[in-house]
Amino acid sequence: MKTILVTGATSGIGKSTAELLAKQGNRIIICGRRQEVLESLKTELSTFTEIFSLKFDVRNLEEVEAAINSIPEDWKNIDILINNAGNAHGLDSLSAGKTDDWDSMIDGNVKGLLYVSKMIIPGMKERNSGHIVNISSVAARQTYANGVVYCATKKAVDVISEGMRLELTEFGIKVTNIQPGAVETDFSLIRFKGDQERAATVYAGYEPLKAEDIADSIAYCVNAPKHICISDMTIYPAAQAEPRTIYRK
Numbered sequence: 151m152k153t154i155l156v157t158g159a160t161s162g163i164g165k166s167t168a169e170l171l172a173k174q175g176n177r178i179i180i181c182g183r184r185q186e187v188l189e190s191l192k193t194e195l196s197t198f199t200e201i202f203s204l205k206f207d208v209r210n211l212e213e214v215e216a217a218i219n220s221i222p223e224d225w226k227n228i229d230i231l232i233n234n235a236g237n238a239h240g241l242d243s244l245s246a247g248k249t250d251d252w253d254s255m256i257d258g259n260v261k262g263l264l265y266v267s268k269m270i271i272p273g274m275k276e277r278n279s280g281h282i283v284n285i286s287s288v289a290a291r292q293t294y295a296n297g298v299v300y301c302a303t304k305k306a307v308d309v310i311s312e313g314m315r316l317e318l319t320e321f322g323i324k325v326t327n328i329q330p331g332a333v334e335t336d337f338s339l340i341r342f343k344g345d346q347e348r349a350a351t352v353y354a355g356y357e358p359l360k361a362e363d364i365a366d367s368i369a370y371c372v373n374a375p376k377h378i379c380i381s382d383m384t385i386y387p388a389a390q391a392e393p394r395t396i397y398r399k
């Protein structure tokens with residue numbers, strides 16, 4: 151049984167991943183900002199395994215430090231860290247983009263991932279074992295107009311994964327970078343600030359990936375034999391050729 155910390159476990163990819171890994175018998179530290187969602191997920195998953203929940207905003211260094219320092223002694227040896235928390239905010243040109251949206255994406259998708267990792271890596275190095283899974287995006291492979299800042303944050307995740315692998319391999323720590331294509335979650339609803347109709351258009355006319363599909367891929371990577379490190383994985387829905395090109399019926 152492994153101890154796995156999943157950020158962004160209250161929704162979408164993170165939630166499905168926490169569910170699957172819980173059902174596989176691991177104990178899970180579920181993280182997010184919505185306390186009531188964390189509590190109901192904790193109740194739901196506690197039928198399968200031990201669950202511990204942590205409420206914090208990854209953008210706030212003090213909150214990250216306080217939350218991770220509050221993990222009880224018998225949960226502190228985190229075997230697997232899944233850096234999943236993140237979102238896109240807005241779909242605007244650089245000249246029209248809102249700087250608050252840029253701050254949210256850069257602070258959450260990049261700095262937040264670094265803050266959480268910095269707290270967990272020292273223990274992994276001490277134990278000479280561990281696995282970090284970073285959720286990037288196909289947006290890191292192909293920049294698209296109006297999504298430049300989001301794409302830049304995900305490119306940064308790719309680079310951080312590469313750097314982590316360089317720094318951590320000698321300590322027996324694996325690093326996996328996952329690039330999902332279009333997955334139907336709350337992602338577009340958040341990008342379009344609650345506009346359900348606009349969010350639905352992103353997934354219209356083809357079969358997008360489900361959060362469970364990415365959870366399966368993550369589980370495959372973390373369950374690989376000890377001598378195998380899956381460094382990078384890109385997963386598209388069958389109808390998507392690259393971020394901008396989706397074949398719709």
Ligand SMILES: NC(=O)c1ccc[n+]([C@@H]2O[C@H](COP(=O)([O-])OP(=O)(O)OC[C@H]3O[C@@H](n4cnc5c(N)ncnc54)[C@H](OP(=O)(O)O)[C@@H]3O)[C@@H](O)[C@H]2O)c1
Pocket residue numbers: 157158159160161162163164181182183184187206207208209234235236237238258262285286287288329330331332333334335336337338340361
């Ligand atoms: N859906 C896609 O098409 C797609 C494609 C490629 C990559 N991704 C990436 O996959 C990851 C998960 O996205 P998703 O599609 O599952 O979206 P989602 O359903 O909106 O889930 C996002 C999760 O991140 C958490 N989160 C967001 N900002 C946070 C913050 N500042 N502090 C703490 N937690 C935060 C949210 O929890 P709270 O609201 O409770 O804090 C939520 O659990 C993201 O990194 C996203 O960029 C998604």
